[in-house]
Amino acid sequence: MIDKDLLRLLGDKKKYIVYTVISMVIGLCANLGITMCICQAIRLMLEHAAPGDYVPTLLTGIAALLIRYACTRCTARLKDSIGREVKRDLRARTYNKMICLGMKSTSEMSMAGLTQVSMEGIEQLDLYFSNYIPQFFYAMLAPVILFIVTVRLDAKVAIVLLCCVPLIPVSIIAVSKWAKKIFAKYWDKYTAMGDYFLDNVQGLKELKIFKADARQHEKMNQNAEEFREITMKVLTMQLASTTIMDLVAYGGAGAGIAFAVRDLADGRITVMSAVFLMLVAVDFFLPLRAFGSAFHVAMNGVSAGKKIISLLEMEEPRWGSESVTGNEVVLDHVSFSYDGKREVLKDVNMTFPEKGMTAIVGESGCGKSTIVGLMNGNLIPQKGSVSVGNTKLGQLSRADYYSHLAVVSCNTYIFNDTVRNNFCLASPWATDEQMEAALNKVNLWKFIEENGGLDKSISEDAANISGGQKQRLALAVNLVADKDIYIFDEATSNIDIESEEIIMKNIKALSKEKNVIVISHRLENIVPADRIYYMESKEVKECGNHQSLMDAKGGYAMLYRRQKELEKGYAEVSA
Template identity: 25%
Template sequence: MKPLDPRLLRYARSTRAYLAVTVLLGVATAGLIVAQATLLADGITAVFLHGAGLRELRGTLLGLAAVVAARAALAWAQEVASARSAAAAKSELRRRLFAHVAALGPRGATGAFATLVTRGLDALDAYFARYLPQLVLAALVPAIVLARLLGADLVATVTIALTLPLIPVFMALVGRHTEAANRRQFRLLQRLSHHFLDVVAGLGTLKLFGRAKAQVVTIRRISAEQRRLTMRTLRTAFLSSLVLELLATLSVALVAVGIGLRLVSGHLDLATALLVLILAPEAYLPLRQVGANYHASAEGLAAAEEAFAVLDTPVPPAGERTVTAGRIVFDDVEVTYPERAEAALRLSAVIEPGEVVALTGPSGCGKSTALAVLLGLATPARGAVRVAGVPLAELDPAAWRRQVAWVPQRPQLFAASIRANVALGAGTTDAEVRRALAQAGAAAFVEALPDGLDTVLSDDGAGLSAGQRQRIALARAFLRDTPVVLLDEPTANLDAATAADVLAAIRRLASGRTVLIAAHRPELIAVADRVVDLARTPAGAR
């Protein structure tokens, strides 16, 4: 079981002020606990030994009422502070995660990442609202209670001091197992979310090839595994709480037996005995609650570990040089991924300015990876890419990408107007957008829509056909008017008539530009001036 992770202070600086407030509130709460116990002991002693009435107890009762009201106010202040701190910390972590993943590139944005920044970080509420405040109380309350009891009863103080460390020891032993179980459970949830997102994204293709039911079986299996692991984690949490409760109860009983024996023998007065009996459970209570609240915050801690792992992932170094697009050279380039035993790409090739080159080969040979390398989204493990004689690693990524238009196999469309989807934030006129749509062969179907350019699309362009989405993506490339164009299987999943329209638009787009096409359809390969077969072009060969 970990106390406060220092990386939380580094990545969520708002936590520092919250910790200071929590310590101050914890000191005040501990002082009020001692004051309440003292007032109760004095009041009960006055009633039983001196027969005091309400008039004599007025001051004690007023003091008790003030202490109870103050403890309630402190509890409310703690809830408010923890809620605001949790919201600020989650917001700061999310901003940092999004910025870091954007710098890492699209490979970091997965279903697992979506689970992390939503449900995962939301679980930090229990960490801030319950675990951290209780952790502070667990450090302050026993120390203040022991300091108060030291002058009242040395034997009870020593007994409590000797038994208190047993709870953190057992807590650490149990917490280590619980932490590992929660980490496994959260990672399985991430895997389930990632797989489900992939299935939803490719549901149309799965249904087309009759593979949708097979994915239902896979999701059911992973869901059952996640359910079993969750129940196992809950069982561990309940049993560990029982262990801590039993240990604390036995420790309090040990103190109470000693108090009772000495009280009967006359070696201890009633007021002191009552003070010890009231304060002893208060010394153990914060430690017991730390264990219980740790289980409530364990998922948040597991999510925080995942967030820190993402934030600690180094961003590939970016250059600062700028260059005008020219000859592109893949010099003995090799790209590897941790999840693959073999290299994802091996390529040596030269693309001259104005040349249209088709990259061909079977699925998995590295066609899309070659485009990702040019975009700076994948880093070669060996070799280098040079643009106009300058290594790509030395170029300013933003400046280089302004010279490149990229049309992926499945373009991303946003819940915005067609005008906004084509312009993508560029300050362009309607005439320029319409000209780009006409060049892409999309003007006819856009004008036929009820609102034309102002037609608002659904998320991911739902309602448009695959060919219409592809032509809007080509319109973006026409509008950007860049010297380099990258096309990733632009006619995949299109019927023959639609593919012919897209091919006509690609021929217009390729005129006077350097074009690199990842292709496997013969009619798309025919557009190219030259073909590079990645299956037959190992690194080191032109």
Template identity: 30%
Template sequence: MAAGKTALGAILSPVKGRLRWAIAAQAVAATAGVVPFVALAELGRILLDDGPDRSHDAWTVTAIAAGALLFRLIVMLVAGGISHLADNALQFHIRRALVDRLGRVPLGWFSSRNSGQVKQAVQDDVEAMHHLIAHSLLDITAAAVVPAASLAYLFWVDWRMTLVVIAPLLVGLTLYSATMAGMSKNLPRYDRAMGRVNGSTVEFVQGIAVVKTFGQTGRAHREFTEAADSFADFFLGWVRATRYSKAAAEIVLSPVAVLLTTLFGGALFVTQGWLAAVDLLPFALLGIGLTAPVLSLFYASYELRIARGAAERVTGILDTAELPVPDSPRSPAGNHVSYRRVSFSYDGEQDVLTDVDLELAPGTVTALVGPSGSGKSTLAALLPRFRDVTGGAILVGGVDIREMSLEDLYGRVAFVFQDVRLIGDTVAANIRMARPDATDEEVRAAARAACVDDVIESLPRGYDSVVGEDARLSGGQAQRVTVARALLADTPVVVLDEAAAHADPHAEAAVQRAMARLARGKTVLMIAHRLSSVVDADQIVVLDNGRVVERGRHTELVAAGGRYAAMWHAHERSARWRPRDLTPTASAAAAVAQEGAAR
């Protein structure tokens, strides 16, 4: 809670000055809002008086009340305008800061966070603070000022009767405090329970096809119902524990209860001669208006908690470490890539890679193979600086990539991974991201080389079709668009994940042909999931537990009878066992072989 409070204060700092003006204006408006009730009470005194200037005084008081109402309206509009402008400015500031920071964090940071988390911070969490800034702060101000101004006037009329009027308020606040006492403990439990319900719902909906295919509908449904039942049990228990105190507080703080207390107390005071009958009118008018603002303070506490949680998440992203860039970048002399005793750890304790040495000569293909979790993807992702090494160095043209500008690095290194990412723009714009100044003909040429031009031309608006709207691309088609993007970039170094590993047979052949064209004449570092795709590689590097255990060409490694040979023999056995109609690699392998021969 303290962290959220600190985070919210830091988030609001750019607009604190404007918010102070809005709160001050709202305080003035709230005070002006009490004036008509005071005027009405004073009007009753005047009309019950037999003085000679009664008519004149009555019109004067009426004019003051009408003027106060108009003044209140104007100042409230000013306060609301200031707060909404402050909210707009803050949202603009936060979103720009978030996007700016997200543009400078390591690309690997996104691999541990899904798009939903980023969207929540950039959109939902920023929006969650809107109501607090634009509305709740003003509501809280009015809720504090109106009772204070009313009580000040009532104490001036008669302090003893004022104590009678506020008695229900004190009792109700005590009861509400008992109700709210468990909130700090129960709200985190509420969030966890709701998170479990949401998670099981999303999991059930997203996996419904697999669930139904394997006859696990009952199990998946049971997980959801268990989460829902658990939430219901917790929430009902919370409600039951507070239902009596909350109901009692609502009754005591209701306008009817306050009015009855005022009338009974006023009758006693008047009959005892402690209070003039006409002086009971202010208490009847203003007393019933004391409770509603106080109740709004309790309701605002929930919105304040939401805003603090949102601010904490936003601040967490804004505090994310940026990818370091050099003040005076160096430019490489060539495109030879060297891994020098490279080590890497995600948590700073256990190394995922240890003392890896690699030389990637220009115009050669280096394939990384090894069991799952051996470090292949991590090793490849270090070259485009998805993350920085924690030991050793990676050099391009003799220069540590950490000493290069990012523009220079990405002008030399392109990457195509299995996890396809296309933006919600035209297909042409997605390809042109690699070179914003590329002509339409260059974009089409890249698409033709990536074997995706015919697919794009068949879309409703061709290259102007928008991804996610009228451009519905399959996984293999989207992958070829990313290959076209990399072809257009025409970088001398290419990092490839075997992007066709999970494609259907027809798409795989096209993707493999496109990737073969992309790799032609380049320095290629390829992550291989299928050994059949690396037999012609210039260098095969076998990783295990983050270390290089073997390296060489295919024939050399098979003859050596080591780890690679065992993997290759296992691959051959599985290829002979696999039914012919389920083999997705044959046509793709042929295509790659043809491209390799052409190269």
């Protein structure tokens, strides 16, 4: 019933669990003291004792009541401390894990899934640690303590009560396998519905354009209905389990009370002992009853915890502590596979010098973007190595390497903030003059100046500027960052000719001082490149500048001529 993997997430906070259980046990002892005082008062009443005889009992009861109150407050505070500490620690660990994983975290888990795990999942796990685990240990100790106290008064009643107690854990165990399956499905449906909802909201414009919103609406309703059904199954399971536990608890308490009454009638025990046993009989089952109620919450937390553990155990890209000593990037006999079976890259050798423009071209699926993933450290080659300045990438400090690297792609994220703050993310010390100069370079300053200047707010996903303006702004931000290695991964796709020309002009100028790596489907953009790698079928088939590759009349020349013919055809159709 206790998951050891989840328990390890507590770390040094396990001590709070011990303190909580101790506080609950002391509270139980104080409660027994209160019960004894009540029984003593009843005995004094039956004996028609003088008022002064009630004083010791009254004072003892008040002291026990104060201790009980203090323990209740202390238990609540300790549980709250466990919850706050665990949530703060787990949120920090999941956030730091996502930071360490870098781009790998968003490539292997959906954004909705990450959000649900790091927010709602941790909330559910908080209940597991703060309620379920302390109650588990307390429920194991309480019946034993009560048995030790009651066995001296009436062994038969104590044994009957103790023998009925294990029926509650038995009912919980009987339900647990069913519960685990249901809660696993519950979280799967929950995250799937969140993913699907986020996907539809982000693509709402396209759904409207293609008049597919009604169809997607029906699918969302179907997902919601499936989630409702699994939620009803969870509630049904909880209700059935609670009913079973109530029958056991009240049935066991009733059996104990019945035996106590019979022993009182037979004269085996006193009235005081009988009343005490009747009052304590329910306490035998209340801790396990509360534990059973916490069990259902715990199962939800366990399902969420498994997802958190799977995130925390994801393999991180391997990095070292060495500093970058040069800007030349070398791929040496690199082979890579995503699934360990089908190779995406096979024995690839590439060199990207410290200065100059190097291009990687080839048809879709040849492995260009995979090479970008290898160079930014998101992927690890199965064979060969990636080196930067004669040092293998895995030996470099990631922070130091990223201080030299910039990656600009067609989907570079522009944050929902002002233009100035987007620049400051890349270069906190950038001045307004530097920002303006960079925007002038990409021919964007006039537009920014006329629309609020550097304080212009960029909406989510840069929806209030055009695609070309977004990519030019991304380029300007990276120009101000002043890195040594620039990777442009399809940075000119899906934009107008004017924006494309501006971006390529800046890329060519940048290559005079920096190591510039360009990946483009449009071969006309990489004609000025100092070196071009043409890839085909997972391998580098040709290498050279544009003219030498055209003279070779190989795959590159064929692809280039085919594109020129298509562009010519488009131009004629447009005319």
